[in-house]
Amino acid sequence: MLKNYLKIFVRNLKKNPAYMMINILGLSVGMAASILIFLFIQHELSYDKYHENSDRIYRVSRSFFSQNGEVNLHLGHLAPPFGPLIKSDFSQEIDEVVRVxxxxxxxxxxxxVFEEKKLYFSDPEVFKVFSWKMLEGDPLEALSFPDGMVISESMAKKYFGNADPIGKSLELKIGQVSSNMQVRGLMQDIPDNSHFKPDFLVSMELVTDFYGGYEAMMQNFGSNNFGTYILLSEGVDPDNISAQIPAFLNRHINVGDGGTPPASWTNLHLWPITDIHLHSNLDSELEPNSSIEYVYIYAAIAIFILLIACVNFMNLATARSAKRALEVGLRKVMGADRKLLVGQFMSETIIMTFLALVMAFLLAVLTLPFFSDFTGKALSINLLKNPEYLLGMMGLVIIVGVLAGSYPSLFLSGFQPVKVLKGTYKIGSIHEKFRSGLVVGQFAISIVLIVAVLVVVNQLDYMKNKDLGFQKDQVIVLPAFEDFVENFETLKDRYLQHEGIENLALASRVPSGRLLDSQGAKAEVNGELTTMDIRLADIHVSHSFMETFGIQMASGRDFNYQLASDSTEAFLINQSAVRAIGWRSDEDAVGKALHYGNRRGYIVGVVKDFHFESLHQPISPMVFMVPTDRFNSVAFRINKDRSEETIAYLREEWTALKPDFPFNYYAVADRFDQQYEAEERVGTVFGFFAGLAILISVLGLFGLSAYATEQRTKEIGVRKVMGASIGSIVLLLGKDFLKLVLLGFLFAIPIAWYGMNSWLDGFAYSIGVSWAVFLIAGVIAAFIATLTVSSQSIKAAMINPVKAFKVD
Structure with missing residues (x-):
């Protein structure tokens, strides 16, 4: 039976090669796109599942509440005492705790000399929790030594070439502190599907010394810098531990001035490690994560493209039904029942789908390197290492084959032999409407994707060009080391003599970073000093910070270097802080008392609101002060016409001041743009796959229009004899298809409107979805459809009428 089906398939391939190739090509392009997308999704869903005990590993995060109980900060890091205290208090429920x-x-x-960004200080238990493979050295001992360091394979090659790294030394410098570390372990490179990927692991002893010793570190509940992970004992329910956290916090953290228990303003949360990459986008993370929303978006795109390809198949198969009507009639007369005919047509579809899979696999292999570079993921199609991929592809053949072939099989097998053999069988209006509905669905999906591309591009353009309230361009940032801070005013005067440097300032954080630092505050409201139930983010700055960044004053004055009290008592706040505290106006805030952390002072000025963080976040209430320490960065505003010369000058100065440190800077404008890389990637994905969706739709439309014009050849000949122009014939043949595109456009509007508004909700500041976007998308789809249909219509309209009436 199968051999017979194969013969019939080959015969039809020879008789209708163009029809077969359009169908196979459409399916192959759709399946190739789906293979690539599902590879990406599989990789995203696999994060951290390679750990042997991944189901028992949890990351602990920390949230802070305002007085009304709302979370105003949620960090993926904890203060240093929490790890040891959790291990001690929950020793029966937790096997291991590790901090990094x-x-x-x-x-x-x-x-x-290299600057390394992926060095992690770690407790020795790190290899008991994470299943990272140690190639040389003892995983249980390597980090127990004060000078212990474990290095990855790629870093070992970078520093030591092909030599054995074990026993080698590296000098580690943090600010003014230098330490000689000994390589005591060599580990395999951390898998790409890890939510954080250390290149170096270093003994925690250096961090303990930085905090002033173990006892001092165990009293510090405010420095939330430690990623903390726990390995639960077998059978332990994490909810049972979560229920005990409030009592744990009240037991170990001192009650504040107001007498409120710690559990009323802070809490700890347990996150399964396998959820972090896609479900955790907290105010601080060890490394940037992705989002489950983008997985849903990519999955929807893959399904849409497959549906479009399947719709093509259905349309072309049913459109050419008349070509096979006689075959079906004869088979039924010879005794074939409907079940047998359905099996035949389904078998033909499965064979075509299999051929499309072979072509799709080749297309996927050829384009995978480009797709991997684009996604930044190490994707591969290794059927030997991943036999489940082969099963998945076979499943794809069956799903697509059944989906694409079900309706044509039922439709073709339903022909009535008597009417077919008499030549009186006609396709019913229901089937014609169904086929038209499929075309409408195709173009609706394509238009939705076009709208998505336009909205994403417009939102990116809005974010990159929006006035942030300060001058981000031509500001570069370098790390601020101790000698630079101590001699800042002297160095500032020297640097300002260079014509390429317009200003410079010190800061604990600079715009484009996150506002993670805050302290308790009391402010003078209605004549009384009132404890604030809001979070005021603090930024330590030098006197020239506002001027360097072009931040404008709303009321009062800027910091003044000539006033010594500005370094001990003065505060600047932004307009959002004025509203959050409850003052009537910017002017009303000036002169008011403010107690912030350990500083007692007053407001000297209010700055206009500006976007310190990305447009994903609303503008936070901020307070600025001039301290003597906690400066992490120095920002230079440089002349745009002398950028290269100025950077070369700063490089020379840096080398003279800090010869052992590489000169690495970043531009504030570039770092703002980098925060929107995920959106840029989504826009590119939408654009690429929208193009594929349109291509597949065009292939189907081309086949349908070619068949439609073929069926109306004699009608066209009669119309030409009666004097019809080429334009009128083209309009006659094309208007029906354009009506379907218009219907697709109308169906696409609510879907695209809802979807893109939901996506824009992820931004604190965003554009609206304007009608212009839908109009442009509709015009693009109509233009493409017109070109496709016209190519066939014009060809048919230009045929000599004599040929139209010629009997073959």
Whole structure:
């Protein structure tokens, strides 16, 4: 039976090669796109599942509440005492606890000096919790030594070439502190599907010393810099531990001035490690995560493209039904029942789908390197290492085959032999309407994707060009080391003599970063000093900060270097802080008392609101002060016409001041743009796959229009004899298809409107979805459809009428 079906398929392929190739090509393009997308989705869903005990590993996060109980800050990091205290208090429920803390350092090996961003200080238990493979050294002992360091394979090659790294030393520098570390372990590179990927693991002893020793570190509940992970004992319910957290917090954290228990203003939360990558986008993370929303978006795109390809198949198969009507009639007369005919047509579809899969696999393999570069993921189609991929592809053949072939099979097998053999059988209006509905669905999906592309592009353009309330362009940032801070005013005067440097300032954080620092506050409201139930983010700055960034005053004055009290008592706040505290106006806030952390002072000025963070976040209430420490960065405003010369000058100065540290800077404008990389990637994905969706739709429309014009050849000949122009014939043949595109456009509007508004809700500041976007999308779809249909219509309209009436 199968052999017979194969013969029939080959015969039809020879008789209708163009029809077969359009169908196979449409299916193959759709399946190739789906294979690539599902590879990406599979990779995203696999994060951290490679750990042997992934189902028992949890990351602990910390949230803070305002007085009304709302979360105003949620960090993926904890203060240093929490790890040891959790291990001690929950020793029956928790097998291991490990803390890691990430910082940028400089590593030096003789003449090699590099700035490393993926160095993590870690407790020795790290290899008991995470299933990272140690190639050399003892995983249980390597980080127990004060100078212990574990290095990855790629870093070992970078520093030591092909030599054995074990026993080698690297000089580690953090600010003014230098330490010689000994490589005591070599680990395999951390898998790409990890939510954080250390290149170096270093003993926690150095961090303990930084905090002033173990006892001092165990009293510090405010420095939330430690990623903290727990390995639950077998059978332990994490909810039972979560229920005990409030009592744990009240037991260990001192009650504040107001007498409120700690559990009323802070809490700890347990996150399964396998949920972090797609479900955790907290105010601080060890490394940037993705979002489950984008997985849903990519999955929807894959399904849409497959549906479009399947719709093509259905349309072309049913449109050419008359070509096979006689075959079906004869088979039924010879005794074939409907079940047998359905099996035949389904078998033909499965064979075509299999051929499309072979072509799709080749297309996917050829385009995978580009897709991997684009997504930034190490994707591969290795059927030997991943036999489930082969099963998945076979499943794809069956799903697509059944989906694409079900309706044509039922339709073709339903022909009535008597009417077919008499030549009186006609396709019913229901089937014609169904086929038209499929075309409408195709173009609706294509238009939705076009709208998505336009909205994403417009939102990105809005974010990159929106006035942020300060001058972000031509500001570059360098790390501020101790000598620079101590001699800042002297160095500032020297640098300002260079014509390329317009201003410079010190800061604990600069715009484009996150506002993670805050302290308790009391403010003078209605003549009384009142405890604030809001979060005021603090930024430590030098006197020239506002001027360097072009931040404008709304009321009062800026910091003044000539006034010594500005370094001990003065505060600047932004307009959002004025509203949050409850003052009537910006002017009303000036002169009011403010107690913030350990500083007692008053407001000297209010700055206009500006976007310190990305447009994903609303503008936070902020307070600025001039301290003597906690400066992490120095920002330079440089002349745009002398950028290269100025950067070269700063490089020379840096080398003279800090010869052992590489000169690495970033531009504030670039770092703002980098925060929208995920959106840029989504826009590109939408654009690419919208193009594929349109291509597949065009293939189907081309086939349908070619068949429609073929069926109306004699009608066209009669119309030409009666004097019809080419334009009128083209309009006659094309208007029916354009009506379907218009219907698709109308169906697409509510779907695209809802979907893109939901996506824009993820931004604190966004554009609206304007009608212009829908109009442009509709025009694009109509233009493409017109070109496709016209190519066939014009060809038919230009045929000599004599040929139209010629009997073959």
């Amino acid at each position: 803390i990430n910082t940028e350092v400089v590593l030096k090996d003789e003449d090699k």
